[in-house]
Amino acid sequence: MKHSKRKLLVMFGIVVTGYLFIMVFPFLWIFITSFKTSGEIFGTGAFNVIPEDPTLKNYAVILFEKGILRAIINSFVVAISTTIYVIVVASLCAYAISRFHFKGKSILLGLVLAVSMFPQMIITGPVYNLFYDLGWLNSYFVILPYSTITLPMAVWILVTHFNQIPLALEESAKIDGATRIQTLTKIVFPLAAPGVFTTAIITFIAAWNEFLLTITLNTESNFHTVPVAISFLRDQFSILWGEVAAATTIVTIPTLIIVLIFQKQIVSGLTSGGVKE
Amino acid sequence: MKQKLGFSGWLYLLPTLVLIGIFSLWPVVQSVTYTLFDYKLNDQQKAGLYLNERFNTDLFNETALYINLFLSEDVANITENEDRLKVEENLQQVETVANSYTDSTGVIVISKEERTDITTLYENTKELIEDLNTKYSLTHADSLPLLVEDFNKSIIPSNFIGLQAYKDALGDNRVHTALWNTILFTVVSVAIELVLGLGLALILNKAMFGQGLVRTTSLIPWAIPTAVAALMWSYLYDGTSGIVAHFFENLGLISQSQDLLLSQGGAMVSTILADVWKTTPYMALLLLAGLQNIPGSLYEAASIDGASKFKSFFTITLPLLKSSILVALLFRTLDAFRVFDLIFVLTGGGPGGATETMSIYAYKTMFGQTNFGYGSVVVMIMFVCVAIIAIIFVRLLGTNLLDRD
Numbered sequence: 273m274k275h276s277k278r279k280l281l282v283m284f285g286i287v288v289t290g291y292l293f294i295m296v297f298p299f300l301w302i303f304i305t306s307f308k309t310s311g312e313i314f315g316t317g318a319f320n321v322i323p324e325d326p327t328l329k330n331y332a333v334i335l336f337e338k339g340i341l342r343a344i345i346n347s348f349v350v351a352i353s354t355t356i357y358v359i360v361v362a363s364l365c366a367y368a369i370s371r372f373h374f375k376g377k378s379i380l381l382g383l384v385l386a387v388s389m390f391p392q393m394i395i396t397g398p399v400y401n402l403f404y405d406l407g408w409l410n411s412y413f414v415i416l417p418y419s420t421i422t423l424p425m426a427v428w429i430l431v432t433h434f435n436q437i438p439l440a441l442e443e444s445a446k447i448d449g450a451t452r453i454q455t456l457t458k459i460v461f462p463l464a465a466p467g468v469f470t471t472a473i474i475t476f477i478a479a480w481n482e483f484l485l486t487i488t489l490n491t492e493s494n495f496h497t498v499p500v501a502i503s504f505l506r507d508q509f510s511i512l513w514g515e516v517a518a519a520t521t522i523v524t525i526p527t528l529i530i531v532l533i534f535q536k537q538i539v540s541g542l543t544s545g546g547v548k549e
Numbered sequence: 550m551k552q553k554l555g556f557s558g559w560l561y562l563l564p565t566l567v568l569i570g571i572f573s574l575w576p577v578v579q580s581v582t583y584t585l586f587d588y589k590l591n592d593q594q595k596a597g598l599y600l601n602e603r604f605n606t607d608l609f610n611e612t613a614l615y616i617n618l619f620l621s622e623d624v625a626n627i628t629e630n631e632d633r634l635k636v637e638e639n640l641q642q643v644e645t646v647a648n649s650y651t652d653s654t655g656v657i658v659i660s661k662e663e664r665t666d667i668t669t670l671y672e673n674t675k676e677l678i679e680d681l682n683t684k685y686s687l688t689h690a691d692s693l694p695l696l697v698e699d700f701n702k703s704i705i706p707s708n709f710i711g712l713q714a715y716k717d718a719l720g721d722n723r724v725h726t727a728l729w730n731t732i733l734f735t736v737v738s739v740a741i742e743l744v745l746g747l748g749l750a751l752i753l754n755k756a757m758f759g760q761g762l763v764r765t766t767s768l769i770p771w772a773i774p775t776a777v778a779a780l781m782w783s784y785l786y787d788g789t790s791g792i793v794a795h796f797f798e799n800l801g802l803i804s805q806s807q808d809l810l811l812s813q814g815g816a817m818v819s820t821i822l823a824d825v826w827k828t829t830p831y832m833a834l835l836l837l838a839g840l841q842n843i844p845g846s847l848y849e850a851a852s853i854d855g856a857s858k859f860k861s862f863f864t865i866t867l868p869l870l871k872s873s874i875l876v877a878l879l880f881r882t883l884d885a886f887r888v889f890d891l892i893f894v895l896t897g898g899g900p901g902g903a904t905e906t907m908s909i910y911a912y913k914t915m916f917g918q919t920n921f922g923y924g925s926v927v928v929m930i931m932f933v934c935v936a937i938i939a940i941i942f943v944r945l946l947g948t949n950l951l952d953r954d
């Protein structure tokens with residue numbers, strides 16, 4: 273009995289270590305490569321674990337010549353503004369769904385779910401034409417169609433969270449003479465804050481990672497976000513892996529920080545999107 | 550007791566409805582419309598949705614201006630008085646017709662009479678120019694016949710084609726290949742992710758230590774942009790400097806490291822592996838949450854009744870995990886079916902279309918060739934497939950997915 277338990281523990285250790293290695297290795301290798309010179313990457317030193325002649329040149333080129341900073345700023349602008357407006361809009365909608373009876377509620381929920389399943393490609397053509405007509409191509413207006421990706425998900429997660437807040441609290445607030453808006457801001461919001469925060473983080477990550485809409489609507493490099501700017505580092509004729517590695521390292525940092533700080537909220541957001549327990 | 554939503558309550562829903570209406574539903578309707586037209590942005594006569602015949606006033610006005618200019622210049626080359634008069638007469642006619650459109654721009658709808666005027670003008674001018682070209686040597690002998698054709702091209706025929714594009718797509722080999730690639734990619738990667746994810750979740754659920762570390766590590770591949778992950782893998786897979794390609798070559802899985810991204814099978818395997826790397830952790834986290842909801846007392850009861858570990862997995866774990874698995878599968882299957890960034894950055898659909906999925910083909914048709922009509926047909930086929938997948942899963946899940954009361 274004891275023997276088999278130890279064997280299980282060893283097996284568990286091996287599997288987990290192997291898993292962690294596979295998950296971390298690509299990042300580690302990219303990090304190492306970012307300090308190598310082109311000569312080393314394309315020469316015999318390609319597989320060296322420790323760079324022969326460590327250099328910061330790749331970082332300098334990426335930051336000061338290739339404009340990755342501009343892309344990072346764009347990404348922050350786009351992701352933060354998307355998060356703010358989506359959270360406001362989705363909170364109102366989720367509150368109504370969770371607290372009121374109305375005709376067509378299941379149709380609305382079905383619609384929200386269906387939109388989250390749309391292939392994004394289906395909206396790009398018409399939205400491209402719309403933006404062309406309005407003169408909105410190459411602008412931050414790209415955050416508006418981001419709602420297709422983020423809004424249904426946000427509504428869905430928020431409804432789950434709002435449903436967990438007992439109705440009795442609001443009823444007593446109402447008896448005490450609070451208006452509906454007061455109830456929302458004074459009672460529901462503080463209680464719903466963790467859920468709203470979770471939703472905000474998931475929305476932020478989704479907006480940060482968006483690719484298709486930006487690459488089709490914002491073709492000018494001034495408006496490229498991180499994922500799009502990164503994809504343009506690899507053109508057909510030359511691939512400077514050192515620079516690619518440095519850029520990847522830099523743009524992974526914001527994500528890494530968010531994950532490290534907010535991992536509890538992320539996991540709760542991911543799992544509450546599913547079925548009711 | 551829940552209240553009924555009053556009139557002012559609908560204001561809560563309004564912003565969501567407006568956003569979804571403008572940026573999700575209207576584009577879908579619009580895309581369906583595109584599929585019924587031969588709609589190409591780079592072709593003057595097809596750059597709009599023309600159910601009926603239209604008239605391009607910009608092209609017409611420009612042509613009228615040049616015809617006037619060129620013919621007036623060539624009057625000097627015409628010796629016979631009779632022909633000179635004819636030219637004068639024609640120029641008069643051009644001016645009369647053109648006068649009615651000087652204030653118009655863009656593409657407009659014209660009446661039958663107006664159309665007849667334009668066609669007559671085109672025919673008369675064409676005849677005159679052919680006639681003059683046989684008799685005299687004009688300065689603009691080459692450009693005039695070409696120019697006069699633009700009168701005809703100003704009249705834009707309807708580009709409504711009904712369901713023809715769907716018919717073409719059904720016979721299009723590239724659509725067949727793209728659909729097959731998409732299905733292959735989806736089925737294989739989701740299957741691998743489910744098995745690995747479930748295994749990982751089972752192990753983590755039993756874990757006495759390391760859960761936190763594994764959870765943090767698992768979130769990173771999920772959280773980084775797919776384009777960034779794809780670029781990272783394209784380096785690891787690279788034929789000359791890629792360590793993974795080098796490793797596979799040493800293992801004997803591939804004969805030379807270049808084969809990984811440059812051979813047809815290798816490229817597909819590479820994209821699937823990259824996808825498995827990025828999304829298995831996500832799958833595991835979803836399933837782990839499901840596992841943690843199963844009460845431990847059930848397993849204790851089962852073991853008292855003498856059930857083996859194996860048996861309790863199939864009789865307790867799987868049935869109780871069913872809805873978690875289905876939800877995870879639903880979201881993953883749809884994501885995999887819509888795959889774009891990963892393949893776009895990693896292989897671009899190559900080599901030779903070996904990894905071209907429906908999204909990639911649609912993107913290339915719409916934004917590479919600016920053929921919005923046919924591109925929308927490809928998207929629509931994908932849309933129908935996604936709808937079928939969603940309906941199957943929602944049926945399997947029963948009603949509890951939509952039950953939010």
